[in-house]
Amino acid sequence: MKAFAWMTLLAALALPLMAAGPGYPYPLTPNVSGHLLAEVPPQPFAAFPVDNRPYFDYFMWQNFIALMWPAAPGSHGSAYRPDDPAVFGHYFDGRQPVWLGFKTANDLFPQNSDTPIGWEQPNGAAACRNLEQQGRSVLTTGSKMGTIADEINQAFGGPLPDQTGLFTRYEVRVNRVMYDYVRQHGYYNKANWPASGGIQLPASSAEQGEGVLEVKAAWRDLAKVPGPYRQRFFQLEALATVPGTCRTNELSQMIVCDCTPIVAGLVGFHIAQKTPNFPQWVWATFEQVDNLGEDVSTPASMQASYYDPELYKKHPGITRANPAAHPGSSRVPAADDFNPQPINVVRLSAIADTPKPPTGQPDMSTTGLNQQYRQLLQGTVWQHYQLIGTQWPTLPSASPLTPTNDDFGCEDGTPVQAGGVPFPACQLANVTMETYHQYDSCMNCHQGAQRAGADFSWILALRAWVKPAAKAP
Template identity: 25%
Template sequence: MKRSLAFIIITCTILFTSQFIITAFKPDNVSKQRPLTTNSCNCYASTPLYNVVINFNNKVPGDLPAFNNQSQADCFAWQEFITLNWPIDSTKSFGAPRDFSPVGWEKYMPLEVLFQPNGVKPSPWGTLVSPQYAARFKTQNLLMNTNNTKLLTFTTKFAVDSNFRLSPDQAAPSDKPNWLGAQNGTNLWYEIKLNKDYYDFVIKNGYYNAVTQHDSVQNGVPLNFPQGQYNGPVGAIEIKAAWMEVDDLSSPKWERYKLSRATVYDSATGKLRETNVALVGLHILHKTQNQPTWVWATFEQIDNVPENGQPAPPYGYNFNSSNCTSRQVSLNGGGTATVGCAPNTSPPYYLSQAAPVPIQITRSNAIDQSDAAPINDSMQNNIKRFYPQSVFQYYQLVDVIWSQTLQPDKTKPIQAPFPLNTSAMLSGAHIVANTTMESYVQNTLTCYSCHKYSTIAPFPGDSVNNNVFGDFSFAISAAQYPTAKAKKKR
C-alpha cells in the first residue's frame, strides 16, 4: 500500500512538473504581459440584479451584457480603468508607488503617430514617437526611443501642435489661452492614445489618408468604428490623459500618483527636455455593441480640487489654494498680465509669452452622490484591500455618459451633427466635466455636445464632404492628404 501511494505521489509530481514546464514555455507565456489574477469584487449596484463583478486583471472589457442603470455604467468604467492601468511588466504590482513602468493604455498609439503628414501609412503598432519628430530632434543629445519614449507636446487639451498642425480636441473655448497651471508652478501636458482596434480599423481601410476617407464616403460607405462585444472584441477606445509635472520627486506626495517618465516638447523654446509626470486626469471613450454612441467615462486623481464634504488632502490641492492671491506676470516683449483668483478663468496669456503660474480651479458639478460616490468608496477600498500600497486607490470616477436606448450606427454617410437623442443620454450630473481637461467650460458643454459634430478629415479636393460625420471621434479628422492631391479637382 505504501509503495502504491508513493508511486501515485511521484507520478502526480512528474505530471504536474511536466505540465508546468509545458505551460511556461508556450508562446503565449513568453510575453511580459501580466497574467490574469483571481482577485475580484462586487461593484455597488442599486439592486443585486444589476451587480457587476469587477476583475483585477489586464483583460479590457468589450461591453456589458446590457446597460440598465447609471450604477452599471459606473462599474463598467471602473473595470475599464483597472484593466487599462494594469502593468505590462509581469514583475510589477498593480499601482505600485514610484513605479515608472508603463501600464496597458500607455502603449496605445499616439494620435500624432497614427496620422502622419501627407497621409502616409503610419509606423507599425507599438511605435510611440513619430518618425518626423525623431528626425527633427536627431541632432539633440536627448535621444528618443520610438518604442518606449512618452513624448508630450500639447500644453492644452485644445492646443494645436505647431510642428504638424495636429489638434488633440476641437472643444471650446478656442479663442483664449487654455493651458492649466498647477500649484507647483508647472503646466499640464496632454496626450491622446488610440487602442489596437482603432488602429487596425484605420490601417485596414486606409483612413490614415484623408483622400481615402473621402473616397469611402463617395462610395456610400460610412465611417463606423468597430464595436466592443461582451466576452469578445474590445472595440475602439480613445484615451485622453492629463499629466502634471513632478517637482520634488523625494516628496511622499507622489506615492499617491501613477508616475511616468516623459520627454516634453516646449513650444516656447523649440527644445526637448526630460521630466517626470504624474497622472491627474483620464478620459476613456469606448464604442461597444450596446453603446454604439460610445461610453464616455472620466477619472481624476482625488487631490485635484476640493470636493463637497471631503477633507483637504495631506499635501494640498493640485489646482486650488485657499490662500490664492493675484499675480502680476511680466510678458516677453514687454507688458504685464494679471492672473486673478476667480475660479475656472482661463489665463490671460499664452505660454510663449511667459512661464506658467497656478490657476485657481474648482469643480462646478459635484460628483453624483447616488451612484458615483458610493461606487468610488467601494472600489477604492477594494483596491486597498487587494493592493494596499496601490496608487490607484487615490483616483476617482467623476462620471459616465451612456445611452438608455440603442442608437445604432448609420448605414450611409451623413452630415454632422449626428442626430443624437439627447434625452436618452444619461449621466450622474447634468454636465460631465473633468477639472483637468474641461477646466474652463465646466458649465457649458458635455462630451457628446461637441463630439456629435465630429467629422472626417478635411480635403480641399472634395470640400462638399468635409462635414461628413466622423463617428464621435475628433481624432479621425487629424488624417492628412498628399499635397499634390489637394491641387486636383475631384
C-alpha cells in the same frame, strides 16, 4: 421643458417594459482583473436613467483597472498575468500600464501620405529635435482637438498651469483595434474616406472581443511637488515640448519641437469605448484625488494640484461657490507665457451621489462605487484615483445626428446636439482637461467628429492627412 425631463420621458416611452423598479439590487461586484469588459452589463428597465448609472460606472471602473494593468514585458498593450490580482499596480522590470503600450496619434497620423508604422514596431513618431526619446512618452499637446502645433492649449481654452506654475500636458492614444482598422483601410489619409455615410469603427462585443477604444491622459510636472506627496501620483519619465519651439520639418512634413525631460504625474484620464449596444460610445473620466484638495484623504499639509483656498481670503468678493469666479477666457494664460500665474480651478458639478441606495443595500452611486474601488485598490497608487462620471446614450437607436433643440441646453447655453439622447446631458467634465468649459459633456463635444464622418473620434477627424492645396504660380 428642460432637457432632463424630455430625456426621461423619451427613455421611458422607448425602452421595453421589464420587471424592475426603484431600489432594485445591482448584481455588480468590484474586482481586480486585467481583462477589459467588452460590453456594459445588461440593465433592466428604469424609468429614470440615473437608476442605471451603476452599470456604466462599474463597466468603466473595471476597464480603468484593466488599462492600468501591468503590460507583459516587450508587448504593446498585452496584460501581464491578467488573472493574478497580486501583480496589479507593480511596474517593475520595464513593465508599464497596458494603455501606455497603445499607439499615439503621432504614430497613426504621420502628417503626410505615408502608411503608419505597424503595431509591433516601437512607439514614438519623432517629435523632439533636440533629444532622443529612448522609449519615453512625448507629451506634446494640450488638446484632443488638434496637433502638436497647438502645444499646450486645451480644447475651447488656453493652457492650464498648476499651483506650482507649471503647465499641464496631455496625450491621446488608441488601442490596436482602432489603430489597425484605420491603418488597413487607409483612413489616415482623408482621400480614402468613404464618399458618404462616414467611417464606422468596429465595436467591442462578447462574441467578437475588443473594439475601438481611445484614451486621453493629463499629466502635471512634479518638479516642484515635495517628494512624500509624489507617491500619490502614478509617475512617468517623459519629454515635454517647450512652448513656442514647434516648427514644421520641411523634409518629413512632421512638426518637431524642442523638448525637456520631466517626471509627470497622472492627474486626469478619459476613456471612450464603442460597444454594439451603444454606437454613440460609452464615455468616462477619472481624476487623481488631490486635484482640488476636496478629498478627505488629501494630507492637510499638501498643496492641491489646481486649487488654493488662500485665494478667497485675498479676494473676499470671490467665493468657491460662485461660478462667476471660475477661470474664463479673460484669465486664460498664453502658451508662450513662461511664468504663468496658477489658475484656481473649481469643480462646477459635484461627483454624483445618486442613485441613492435602498435600505440595507450597498451604495452603488458614483461616490459609493469610488469608495468600494479605492478600498479594493489599497496598497497601490490607484487608491488615489476616482471616477468623476460616465455618460451614455439612453436612446442608442436614435439618429446620431439629433437636431439641435432649444429645450436641450446646458446651464451656460451650450446646446445639446449629441445623438442618442445622452445621460447626463451636460456637465460631465474633467477639471484638468475641460477646465474652462465644464458645462458641456463628452458626447456633445464628440458629436462634432461624428458630423465630420469620423464616428465620434476627434483625432481621426482632425489628424487624417489632407493633401495641401497647390500653391499659386
